[in-house]
Amino acid sequence: MSGDLFSPETLAFLAAALGRTLWMTFIGCTIGFVIGMVLAILRRTRAPLLAPLRWAAALYVETFRRIPFLVILILVLFSVQAFAPDLSLLGIATIAVTLAATAYLTEIVGAGLDAVPRPQIESAEVLGLSWFDTLRHVVLPQAWSVILPPAAAFMVMFVKDTALASHLGVVELAFAGKILVNKGFSPLAGFGAVLVLYALISWPLGRIASSLESRLAASRHR
Amino acid sequence: MMLLRLLLAVLLLWAAPAVARDLDAIRQSGVLRVGVNPNFPPMSSYGDGGTLQGFDVNVARELGRRLGVRVELVPTEAASRVPFLVSGRIDLSLGALTITPERRALIDFSVPLHSEAMGVITTSRLPVRDWRELNRADITLVNMRGNQSVSVLAEKLPRPQRLLVDGNADTIRAIAQGRADALVENVDFFIGFTKNYPDVRWRVLPEPIFTAWCGIGLAKGNEPLRVAVDAALSAMHRDGSVDRLWRDAYGAAMTVPVSEDQLKRTAASTQTGYRFDWQPVITALPYLAGGAVISLQIALIAFWAGAVIGLAAALARLNGSPIARRVAGAYVSAVTNTPALVQIFLLYYALPEIGVMLPAFVAVTLGLTLNAGAYLSDILRGGINSVRQSELDAAEVLGLSRLDKLRHVMLPHIVRTVYRPLANFFIVLVLGSSMAALFGVEELTGRAINISTANLRTIETFAVTGLIYIGLTLIASALLALAGRTMFGVRRA
Known part of the structure; x- marks a missing residue:
């Protein structure tokens, strides 16, 4: 069936693959952001009782930032078999994205929390605000504008990293390129088309992320 | 050390009871899930129209026919075979799965499906009659990087020079171009590539260096299924179906055919589930x-x-x-x-x-x-x-x-x-x-x-x-x- 790269079937096939790429990235990074938020806050608590949890969170972040995403994918593929043998490959890859994204986003959120000047937190304590109120009314509103731009940039970057899920057999964009080539398209056409699609997604998203950065940065310095 | 222990604790959850489906469950669902390697022609690969085809695919379909169930093919990379069997994602695993004691600790095997004869492919340029004569420093053997044959050769034929290449077809091309003298590999898998060079006078030395056997993999302890597969596969050997399918795929008979003795000797298993073993790593x-x-x-x-x-x-x-x-x-x-x-x-x-x-x-x-x-x-x-x-x-x-x-x-x-x-x-x-x-x-x-x-x-x-x-x-x-x-x-x- 070598021939028309722009036939309706091929375009529908590529669109579905693109959808899976975005699904893995968006779901994985969103869950990762929420868990990362919890872990980052946890790591900045001081209660002695929470020390083991702080320690586990630090261990988690260090571990998953030092193992290649490809190896994480392979480990998740095989570990998950024990709990959910019928989970789809897309689901497995999404879990792997979540695990990796959580580790990196914990660091990004943490840097944002640390950017809030200490005196502000101390004054909140002096005013008698509870730990939770300090977090909610003093730290998070200010940290937010520091956290969002790099977190958005991270998510845009991860769109490209999900290409490795092709190794598991998830029919996302990179694997779609392989399938097109196996069906008889020239490697230049098959992989070239996929490359262009990635750029078409990544470039505008990257622009949005960086405009987010300049807008939020401006509001900080007002 | 803590890190290792934590990782272990997480991984130990893996040792949950096997959920492989037994014969009744398979018959009830009417579907037999068979793992095949999607990139292994002529065993199994995607043909025109994107469907899997090849020797393994045909064997799976014939087995399914004899067991009275429909076959669903599951593309399975080599390393995924055991986890997929243990979890029940696939019921049977094909794809030149060599029977080894190491693997027997993990999964069960049917009677052999085919042989893997490690032999010598060479040309008329090299005047040798027996593989032992290859043990000379003036001979260059070509090998595929990462194949098991590399270590076998280091042991049995230590003297010759070695040329390592990346693909199956590259090995035969290297000999055709005179960059190497001979290939020591599974003869059946490689002989097909010699057709690309009709001007070369190819020879296969008669005696294989050694022969390994490949069976169909099953999850441990799935006895009724194994007995049923053994019976169907033995019948396929005896009525010539396996030989016919092999010829269809390879254009020649198996170098070393499966013997009647091997069909009689079936090994029952007792152990179930997955046990960790860190020694090989x-x-x-x-x-x-x-x-x-x-x-x-x-x-x-x-x-x-x-x-x-x-x-x-x-x-x-x-x-x-x-x-x-x-x-x-x-x-x-x-x-x-x-x-x-x-x-x-x-x-x-x-x-x-x-x-x-x-x-x-x-x-x-x-x-x-x-x-x-x-x-x-x-x-x-x-x-x-x-x-x-x-x-x-x-x-x-x-x-x-x-x-x-x-x-x-x-x-x-x-x-x-x-x-x-x-x-x-x-x-x-x-x-x-x-x-x-x-x-x-x-x-x-x-x-x-x-x-x-x-x-x-x-x-x-x-x-x-x-x-x-x-x-x-x-x-x-x-x-x-x-x-x-x-x-x-x-x-x-």
Whole structure:
């Protein structure tokens, strides 16, 4: 069936693959952001009782930032078999994205929390605000504008990293390129088309992320 | 140590009871799920129209017919076979699954489906009649990188020179072109490629060096299913079905056919579930460590070559002519907006279309270098921008020469700004070098895939591999931080 790269079937096939790429990235990074938020806050608590949890969170972040995403994918593929043998490959890859994204986003959120000047937190304590109120009314509103731009940039970057899920057999964009080539398209056409699609997604998203950065940065310095 | 224990605790959850489906469940659902390798012609591969076809596929369909169920084919990579069997994602596993004692501890096997005769393919140029005569230093044997035959040869035929190539077809081409004299491999799998060179007078030496047997893999303890498969498969051997299907796929009979004796000898199993065994991985630690060295090599080459490109691109974007600015900007956005993996696909698979055939190592390292260049250009540009105009003006007033200005004013600033991002990026490259495994380069991840394909201890192998990456990057981070402090006065974060 070598021939028309722009036939309706091929375009529908590529669109579905693109959808899976975005699904893995968006779901994985969103869950990762929420868990990362919890872990980052946890790591900045001081209660002695929470020390083991702080320690586990630090261990988690260090571990998953030092193992290649490809190896994480392979480990998740095989570990998950024990709990959910019928989970789809897309689901497995999404879990792997979540695990990796959580580790990196914990660091990004943490840097944002640390950017809030200490005196502000101390004054909140002096005013008698509870730990939770300090977090909610003093730290998070200010940290937010520091956290969002790099977190958005991270998510845009991860769109490209999900290409490795092709190794598991998830029919996302990179694997779609392989399938097109196996069906008889020239490697230049098959992989070239996929490359262009990635750029078409990544470039505008990257622009949005960086405009987010300049807008939020401006509001900080007002 | 705690890390190891934590990882183990997580992994031990894996030892949950097997959920492989028994014969009744399969009959009730009416579907037999068979794992086949999607990239192994003529055993099984995608044909025209995207359907799987080949010897294994036909055997699976015939088995299904005899068991009275429909066959659902599940594409399964070599390393996935055991976990998929244990979890019940597949009921049977095909794909030249060699029966070994190591594997018998993990899964059960049917009676043999076919042989794997390790023999010699050579040409009329080499006047030998027996494989033992090949043990001479003036002979060159060609081998496929990563195949089991490499270690077998080192033991049985230590003297000849070795030429390692990357693909099945490359082995036969090397002999046809006279770069090697003979191939010691599974004769059946390779003989097909000799048809591409009809002018060469090919010969197969009569006596195989040794013969291994491949069976159909099943989850441990799934006795009724194994008995049913054994009965159906034995019948297929006896009525000539297996021979016919083999001839259809290979155009010749099996070099060493399965004997009646082997069909009678069936081994029942007792054990069920998955038991961890770390011994095979621990034995392979030196091999993995060698792979880690290659991972580091890839990262180092990509880093330094990328730094040169990145510096040039950064300078072009800051001070270059409008054209240089455009070119550098286009390079950076083209590379940073697309996945490195797909870029390497293009370098590796598409460049040969215009006659540039890059070996896997070169293609991967080049791809990572192009990426490093783009990302480092951003980092370096930020560093150069960090030098304040007022400081340059001050240097001007002090009458510093251009070189002194660069050395004493600009560089200290730039180094302090870029050092930590550069060090972090080196770690990213070490982790990114694992991509090379997908192109057959035997760095750390590639070797882990090699090992787990042979010993089927995927979880154990990759858990250890993960630990090696953690150790490697921790050491690299520590050394880089130390160098930064002592040499460039970069403070800790």
